Amino acid sequence: MTELATTLRAAASRIQLDAISKSYETNEVIPSMSVELAAGEFTVILGPSGCGKSTLLQMIAGLEKVSSGKIRIGSQEVQDLEPKRRGCAMVFQNYALYPHMSVRENIAYSLKVAGIPKTERTERVRAVAAMLALSDYLDRRPGQLSGGQRQRVAIGRAIVREPAVLLFDEPLSNLDAKLRHEMRIELAELHRRIGATTVFVTHDQAEAMTLADRILVMNKGQIEQFDTPRQVYGNPASTFVAGFIGSPPMNIFRVRGDGAKLCLENGEAVMPSSTTGDVLLGIRPEHVAIDAQGSSFPTFRARIDYREHLGSHEILNVSLASGETFTIATQLGDELGYGRTELELQFPPEHIHLFDVQTGKSLSVKKKVN
Amino acid sequence: MTELATTLRAAASRIQLDAISKSYETNEVIPSMSVELAAGEFTVILGPSGCGKSTLLQMIAGLEKVSSGKIRIGSQEVQDLEPKRRGCAMVFQNYALYPHMSVRENIAYSLKVAGIPKTERTERVRAVAAMLALSDYLDRRPGQLSGGQRQRVAIGRAIVREPAVLLFDEPLSNLDAKLRHEMRIELAELHRRIGATTVFVTHDQAEAMTLADRILVMNKGQIEQFDTPRQVYGNPASTFVAGFIGSPPMNIFRVRGDGAKLCLENGEAVMPSSTTGDVLLGIRPEHVAIDAQGSSFPTFRARIDYREHLGSHEILNVSLASGETFTIATQLGDELGYGRTELELQFPPEHIHLFDVQTGKSLSVKKKVN
Amino acid sequence: MSTLFPNRWLPLLLAAPMLALVTLFFYIPVFQAFYWSFFLERPFGGGSMFVGWDNHARVLSDPQFWSATYKTVVFMVIGPTIAVAVSLLLAVAADRHIRLAHPARNVLIWPKAVAGASIGVVFNFIFNPFVGILAPLNGLFPGLWNPGIDGADAFTMLIIAHVWGGIPFNFMILLAGLQSIPRTQYQAAAMDGAGPWRRIIDIQIPLIMPQIFFAMVLEYTESITSAFGLIDSMTQGGPGGATTLLVYKIFVDGFRGYDLSGAATQTTILMVLVLLFVLAQFALFERSVKYER
Amino acid sequence: TDIEFWYGNTGTAEEAIQNACNAFNGAQDDHAVSCVGQGSYEVGMQKAIAAYRSGNSPVLIQFFDAGTLDLMLSDAVVPVQDIMPDVDWDSYINGARSYYETSTGELFSQPYNGSTLIMYANMDQLGEVGVTEVPQTWEEVITVAQSLKDAGHECPFVTDGHPWRVLEQFAARHGEPIASNNNGYGGLDAEYLFNQGVVAEHLSNLVEWRDQGLVRLNQDTAAGNYTNAFNAGECAMMENSTGSYAAAYAALGDAVEIAYAPMYEGYERHNTLIGGASIWTMKGHSDEEVEAAKAFLNFLRQDDQQIEFTRMTGYVPVTTSALDQLEAEGKLDEPEFATARTGVESLNMPGDDNSRGVRLGFYVQFREIFSEETQRAFNGEQPMQAALDTAKMRGDELLRRFEQTYQGVELP
Amino acid sequence: MIENARSLNIAASALLLAGMIYILGPLYITLMTASQSYQYVVSNGVALIPGDQLLANVVRIFTETRIPIQLANSLFVALFHAVGVCALSFLAAFAIVYFRIRYGTMIFAVILATNFLPLETRVITTYQVAANIFSPINALFDVTGLTNLFVAVLGHPVQFELSLLDTHIGLVLPIMATGTGTFLFRQYFRSMPADLVKAAKMDGAGPVRFMWDILLPLTKTPLLALFIMMFLSGWTTYLWPLVASSTPDMQTAVVGLARLSPDSSGEIPDYPLIMAGAVVVCILPLLMVAMLQRFLVQGLVLTEK
Numbered sequence A, B: 001m002t003e004l005a006t007t008l009r010a011a012a013s014r015i016q017l018d019a020i021s022k023s024y025e026t027n028e029v030i031p032s033m034s035v036e037l038a039a040g041e042f043t044v045i046l047g048p049s050g051c052g053k054s055t056l057l058q059m060i061a062g063l064e065k066v067s068s069g070k071i072r073i074g075s076q077e078v079q080d081l082e083p084k085r086r087g088c089a090m091v092f093q094n095y096a097l098y099p100h101m102s103v104r105e106n107i108a109y110s111l112k113v114a115g116i117p118k119t120e121r122t123e124r125v126r127a128v129a130a131m132l133a134l135s136d137y138l139d140r141r142p143g144q145l146s147g148g149q150r151q152r153v154a155i156g157r158a159i160v161r162e163p164a165v166l167l168f169d170e171p172l173s174n175l176d177a178k179l180r181h182e183m184r185i186e187l188a189e190l191h192r193r194i195g196a197t198t199v200f201v202t203h204d205q206a207e208a209m210t211l212a213d214r215i216l217v218m219n220k221g222q223i224e225q226f227d228t229p230r231q232v233y234g235n236p237a238s239t240f241v242a243g244f245i246g247s248p249p250m251n252i253f254r255v256r257g258d259g260a261k262l263c264l265e266n267g268e269a270v271m272p273s274s275t276t277g278d279v280l281l282g283i284r285p286e287h288v289a290i291d292a293q294g295s296s297f298p299t300f301r302a303r304i305d306y307r308e309h310l311g312s313h314e315i316l317n318v319s320l321a322s323g324e325t326f327t328i329a330t331q332l333g334d335e336l337g338y339g340r341t342e343l344e345l346q347f348p349p350e351h352i353h354l355f356d357v358q359t360g361k362s363l364s365v366k367k368k369v370n
Numbered sequence C: 001m002s003t004l005f006p007n008r009w010l011p012l013l014l015a016a017p018m019l020a021l022v023t024l025f026f027y028i029p030v031f032q033a034f035y036w037s038f039f040l041e042r043p044f045g046g047g048s049m050f051v052g053w054d055n056h057a058r059v060l061s062d063p064q065f066w067s068a069t070y071k072t073v074v075f076m077v078i079g080p081t082i083a084v085a086v087s088l089l090l091a092v093a094a095d096r097h098i099r100l101a102h103p104a105r106n107v108l109i110w111p112k113a114v115a116g117a118s119i120g121v122v123f124n125f126i127f128n129p130f131v132g133i134l135a136p137l138n139g140l141f142p143g144l145w146n147p148g149i150d151g152a153d154a155f156t157m158l159i160i161a162h163v164w165g166g167i168p169f170n171f172m173i174l175l176a177g178l179q180s181i182p183r184t185q186y187q188a189a190a191m192d193g194a195g196p197w198r199r200i201i202d203i204q205i206p207l208i209m210p211q212i213f214f215a216m217v218l219e220y221t222e223s224i225t226s227a228f229g230l231i232d233s234m235t236q237g238g239p240g241g242a243t244t245l246l247v248y249k250i251f252v253d254g255f256r257g258y259d260l261s262g263a264a265t266q267t268t269i270l271m272v273l274v275l276l277f278v279l280a281q282f283a284l285f286e287r288s289v290k291y292e293r
Numbered sequence D: 001t002d003i004e005f006w007y008g009n010t011g012t013a014e015e016a017i018q019n020a021c022n023a024f025n026g027a028q029d030d031h032a033v034s035c036v037g038q039g040s041y042e043v044g045m046q047k048a049i050a051a052y053r054s055g056n057s058p059v060l061i062q063f064f065d066a067g068t069l070d071l072m073l074s075d076a077v078v079p080v081q082d083i084m085p086d087v088d089w090d091s092y093i094n095g096a097r098s099y100y101e102t103s104t105g106e107l108f109s110q111p112y113n114g115s116t117l118i119m120y121a122n123m124d125q126l127g128e129v130g131v132t133e134v135p136q137t138w139e140e141v142i143t144v145a146q147s148l149k150d151a152g153h154e155c156p157f158v159t160d161g162h163p164w165r166v167l168e169q170f171a172a173r174h175g176e177p178i179a180s181n182n183n184g185y186g187g188l189d190a191e192y193l194f195n196q197g198v199v200a201e202h203l204s205n206l207v208e209w210r211d212q213g214l215v216r217l218n219q220d221t222a223a224g225n226y227t228n229a230f231n232a233g234e235c236a237m238m239e240n241s242t243g244s245y246a247a248a249y250a251a252l253g254d255a256v257e258i259a260y261a262p263m264y265e266g267y268e269r270h271n272t273l274i275g276g277a278s279i280w281t282m283k284g285h286s287d288e289e290v291e292a293a294k295a296f297l298n299f300l301r302q303d304d305q306q307i308e309f310t311r312m313t314g315y316v317p318v319t320t321s322a323l324d325q326l327e328a329e330g331k332l333d334e335p336e337f338a339t340a341r342t343g344v345e346s347l348n349m350p351g352d353d354n355s356r357g358v359r360l361g362f363y364v365q366f367r368e369i370f371s372e373e374t375q376r377a378f379n380g381e382q383p384m385q386a387a388l389d390t391a392k393m394r395g396d397e398l399l400r401r402f403e404q405t406y407q408g409v410e411l412p
Numbered sequence E: 001m002i003e004n005a006r007s008l009n010i011a012a013s014a015l016l017l018a019g020m021i022y023i024l025g026p027l028y029i030t031l032m033t034a035s036q037s038y039q040y041v042v043s044n045g046v047a048l049i050p051g052d053q054l055l056a057n058v059v060r061i062f063t064e065t066r067i068p069i070q071l072a073n074s075l076f077v078a079l080f081h082a083v084g085v086c087a088l089s090f091l092a093a094f095a096i097v098y099f100r101i102r103y104g105t106m107i108f109a110v111i112l113a114t115n116f117l118p119l120e121t122r123v124i125t126t127y128q129v130a131a132n133i134f135s136p137i138n139a140l141f142d143v144t145g146l147t148n149l150f151v152a153v154l155g156h157p158v159q160f161e162l163s164l165l166d167t168h169i170g171l172v173l174p175i176m177a178t179g180t181g182t183f184l185f186r187q188y189f190r191s192m193p194a195d196l197v198k199a200a201k202m203d204g205a206g207p208v209r210f211m212w213d214i215l216l217p218l219t220k221t222p223l224l225a226l227f228i229m230m231f232l233s234g235w236t237t238y239l240w241p242l243v244a245s246s247t248p249d250m251q252t253a254v255v256g257l258a259r260l261s262p263d264s265s266g267e268i269p270d271y272p273l274i275m276a277g278a279v280v281v282c283i284l285p286l287l288m289v290a291m292l293q294r295f296l297v298q299g300l301v302l303t304e305k
């Protein structure tokens, strides 16, 4: 671990949002949000477009004013401070590098503005560049760099100030899949080394799942769930989270409980349950058991409407006699006979999620996921 | 099936490329390529950026001249015909809709240019729009449509001329993952209905795997493999194909055969084999067996360097004592204990691929894949 | 490339009207001027004598020519520089979200609609040493300002009027440039600790260098056009030739003095001068102002 | 037949010309003249050059004095006397004839709006310092100016320093040459001579007087122009063309008095030169067009026409018959016609070879040079003598180039 | 953004205010003077306060001067210039950008070069060409010896003649020879999606159809901006209409306006009349600029994207 990284790790600060809200004129983007991000934690914010992710980030950074509420970074109330006095650094979606400055100048710019003497500047830029494997490119302009290199410059620019908080607004969305994958690994490694409190906005689930200590799922300016990736995947707090995370997403359909079991619309029983009235039943495509033998719970006959073979596995779109359609992911490496058009399915109770019909909130007891 | 679809299906034509080549000035993009695409077949062209995919498509369409060789569509030699006389239609990456024309006008434009009378035009646009569920949007401008609707307009514009050949140049690459998935299904459905001979260029493997009757893998202007998706995935013809298809890609490392078995650099045996000398051994991440018990072939101790949890499965980056690093995909739904740092691995012989060290060509006997 | 049409003659046909026009009214006159510069032309025609480089020698040894050239260069350096600099300041100001920005964006381009020749009278009025806006100053310091006597004053007056007319175009170009700077670029700088003042210098101006360059290049030629109208309506080249720029001298020599050969010779020299300016501009700056974003 | 006549005047003179055109067109049906204003003499001349080169020249065109030699040698004009041999050309007053005739005494163009330089005074203002007569010598002018200035008058005497006023007219009436070869009448190899003698002294005096606040130039006046300054009452005296009289009279009424342009004491008064312009007939036109032109020229020459023109503008009648008629009608003493007497008398003073006129090539361009150099002297950038020396040098270059341009052409 | 930009905003406001005063000052004085009487100006000079003679002065412009007919000329020149430049440069830029011709760049250079030498620098010889636009051909005959041939065969030389001086068309053609429009369109075309051409080709459209059906409708914004710009420069151009027309009825309003200041005839210039003239002459383009300002800025993003 470099000296720089040590310093940074020491600087990591807790972020507390205390009932913050944000409206643009009449448009209430964030009604009221309270949340605490631990020092050094890597938080990924996930949510549909327009739900207020960037707005939230920018309020933390000081690029947008809060309409009301308090933001604390470390022990300091910052909601009225200028961006430069908050100790945050930000990496933008398209990096927003200064195209007229060399890599060196880009990275050194914040130090220069802060009036740090030339020799110290040089030293710190050198250290950051070494850490990000940018030493050979210091004299290039951003226009002469590849996408991945540009991102590293953007990160270098952010960390050279040794910020307590690192903010990322969809930094990988402009990269192609392969580069994205590489950058993801680099980012995780970086965080491991410097440990700044990190907030990372993305649309990409793979990024969210792999990078986050905790994922904050947002919807219309509100927190749907804030938990570890495993919990978010394994115990989605609402149908929104369930439908939003996982690809293909969780199958959700309406069932009716008669106090003893849950039944489909046409009366076929799905599983035993003491629930009464309508509930939403959710099961992930990969959890639907195919041709499972010898278990005691009910099976369904399903017709294959459409199958997609992805090499490593298959996605099947199937429909039940009762009319419900859903998707199934076959096991990796496992392939069903090509000619088959019908399957025998089971919904293993340990993989079933129940949600309230009205609110969409989870009714399942929270299971512990390792 | 609509009347239009019937007409189109009838029109589908075989495409023959006969030793075609293409050079831009001194830059030889396609040295010499011969291939035959059956009438009504859905061919996906896959290959790295700059390998000549678009060039190939444009030569078929008549947007680029061939440097030499012949192109036959149906029974006609077309390499010297203008685009409009080849019976091809094309869907472009960003659709290239005419932004100033309504959906109706966009679709009708080619008919208008061809001088087809107004009443017939109206009728045909109506039919196409109905088929693509665009009837409600006929008076909108492209700017007022969603990404998926735009794509349908682009397809409508292509098929309204009842082309024998439909060409797609990365038509989905500008869409987000979700929409992409939906469009992919729609495209497959469309092809099933109208059955035009289709050539589809993409970078996306999922698209290639799910849409193609056959995949044509290109590299530097040459055909690496032209076969069904399953064959391409299951029996890659070369390390190039093996490394290009599958995500994460196939692990490939060098082993040495002593006539009885294949061994790693440090002498550890991998599997029995009569091969002698160096060969490349390939195994897909999902085929590596973890903690497999009671089988007779050798096991390896591997250290987990890095793990990515993707909800439905995990990707592990591991390294062997001999220094080789590779990736493993865990089974869907299957999760390894969180705290584990070491695994016991096996390479099941039925999943192993061997390639020539020099040429990279497959040495395995071609297995039948269903 | 398949984005191009293969037709061979059609493009020529399409470009032909424009080419004909520039040939007829640009290249032939330029050539004609070049040709005449080697002849002594009688004003009414009827006899022209080849004199080789005599005209050039005469023009080049004429101190008046050099003084006009010098003034032209001074004007071409000062006028465009101030016009672009003032427009730049205004554009930076109008790019901010302040109440005045909206009306200013409109008002500042109004001069585009007003001909130099028709506003010259007004500027003469304004700068009249006895009744204009500087008259009170003259009351305090007699003789401080009189563009009718002091060449520098007259020159200043021309520059002020030229800048007045040059603001709109430059302002529009520069404002368009500023508005195309992505918002995140400012945000990034703010995160880096650069305040709004500092961002002007470090971010905004460097990023619209291409527009500044473009405006400067066009200003050089524009300054010549504009100078003519203003000189003709304000100073007629005076006092004592202090505002006789080359373009006006050519007009006077050719149209008032019937010295077609001399005027043509100076025309060719002026052309070379302007071209040198533009080329120098390109050589010096073009590379350094192209950024890939 | 329709023909065009181009002229350069503006203001009242333009109105008078348009009136004359209308009168001609109204008076007969055979011909129609359209009279086209060009805004100034210089522009008219420049337009004519281009028009002639492209074969589209008007039949008749008004040119001013300074372009005389350029036109005579141009091979683009026909002498009026050639196309109208029967006219009594001798009836033209001497000052007009001498300027526009060839060495053989043939008139090249028909004098039209003739003017000459006179002295204007605002008698109301002069009266305030007890002066009742328009001063007739420079010495008197300066004395009066001094007392005006002492009385707090800001602008005693005004001129614009135009060479027609400060050089040509001055030299002619003092009998001094501005160039050798009798101001060019003797051949194309003339050289300028104005940088010496009384002409040079006078110009140096002007600089000194201006510094003393006795003489003002355009740029020293609030009106921005000497004529305007005089007419607005800003200045008390000016030297100007008779052609400005109508405007002055309109502005100041009877307060305006005019007299001969001032002399230096000790010099014999010679005639002043004719100013304004004459009408030239351009080559390359059909007989019918020439007929129309002749008819129009004849019309303009009529005494009534000349008198009306004089009344409206202050330009002087150019034939003795017109003058005689004025006298006969008793109008010569009316203030409206004041310039006729003073002007014609000034023109008819006894002359010598130096007061015939100016017959120098590229003279228009020379005037620009002269103005430029002397302006710089007036504004203190160089001594007047240096200005004159430079102007002579630059002027001589022009003359040499003119000579070269018209190599082998005879002075008519 | 949370930061203190007050000082900058105040400075910017002050600057804009100063800028607007600078721009509006002369226009204001024009208007004020136009509303005064001749007497007022004779005794007071510049007018800074409004008078009540504006209408009267404007009426005088329309009844006593040639400006009404000159306005018509200006309108012709401005419109013709705008339409002409738009059309010709559209065609030229199309030819340069959309065809596989090797000399495309050369054509562009040839056209763009005109921008670097304004008409003012070559007015004398341009005048000669306008005086007989066939003079180059005649010169060609002379140089090639064809003239002698004509004389020998026909007994007289063949010389063509067509003067554009004093014609409406002659007022405008020479000022149309600029590269601005071509430059603008070229930049714009190059920023258009390349696939549009391919799509049009696949749809069976040839170059002309592509240009008419697709390119033209898509070029509306820069077209409008260029139209306004060219209208304005046609309206305000001074030197060329000054020299190319010899009769007041052929001159443009700007030239006519300049002619209202008498050339040393001894009268005090009728400033209210001149200023009223200036108001009349400027009002149409001024309205145009004020109302279409938005399109101007949008359409003038000349730099390549």
Ligand SMILES: Nc1ncnc2c1ncn2[C@@H]1O[C@H](COP(=O)(O)OP(=O)(O)OP(=O)(O)O)[C@@H](O)[C@H]1O
Pocket (backbone or CB within 6 Å): A024, A025, A027, A029, A047, A048, A049, A050, A051, A052, A053, A054, A055, A056
């Ligand atoms: N300056 C603004 N004025 C008014 N509304 C705004 C402004 N900025 C954002 N909004 C609105 O606020 C909402 C949240 O915007 P925000 O940019 O935070 O979304 P996001 O979650 O980042 O979306 P994306 O994933 O598309 O980036 C959106 O509905 C947006 O339209």
Ligand SMILES: Nc1ncnc2c1ncn2[C@@H]1O[C@H](COP(=O)(O)OP(=O)(O)OP(=O)(O)O)[C@@H](O)[C@H]1O
Pocket (backbone or CB within 6 Å): B024, B025, B027, B029, B047, B048, B049, B050, B051, B052, B053, B054, B055, B056, C001, C002
């Ligand atoms: N007009 C051209 N002139 C010269 N070279 C060209 C031209 N068009 C394409 N090339 C080159 O030909 C090669 C193949 O280009 P092509 O566009 O077919 O690649 P591609 O496989 O479609 O790539 P991508 O996936 O990036 O679209 C590339 O190396 C490209 O640089």
Ligand SMILES: O=P(O)(O)OC[C@H](O)CO
Pocket (backbone or CB within 6 Å): D064, D065, D066, D114, D115, D116, D164, D241, D242, D243, D274, D275, D276, D277
């Ligand atoms: O003002 P005018 O008309 O008398 O003419 C003066 C001189 O002739 C100009 O050369």
Ligand SMILES: [Mg+2]
Pocket (backbone or CB within 6 Å): A053, A054, A055
């Ligand atoms: Mg966002």
Ligand SMILES: [Mg+2]
Pocket (backbone or CB within 6 Å): B053, B054, B055
């Ligand atoms: Mg491609």
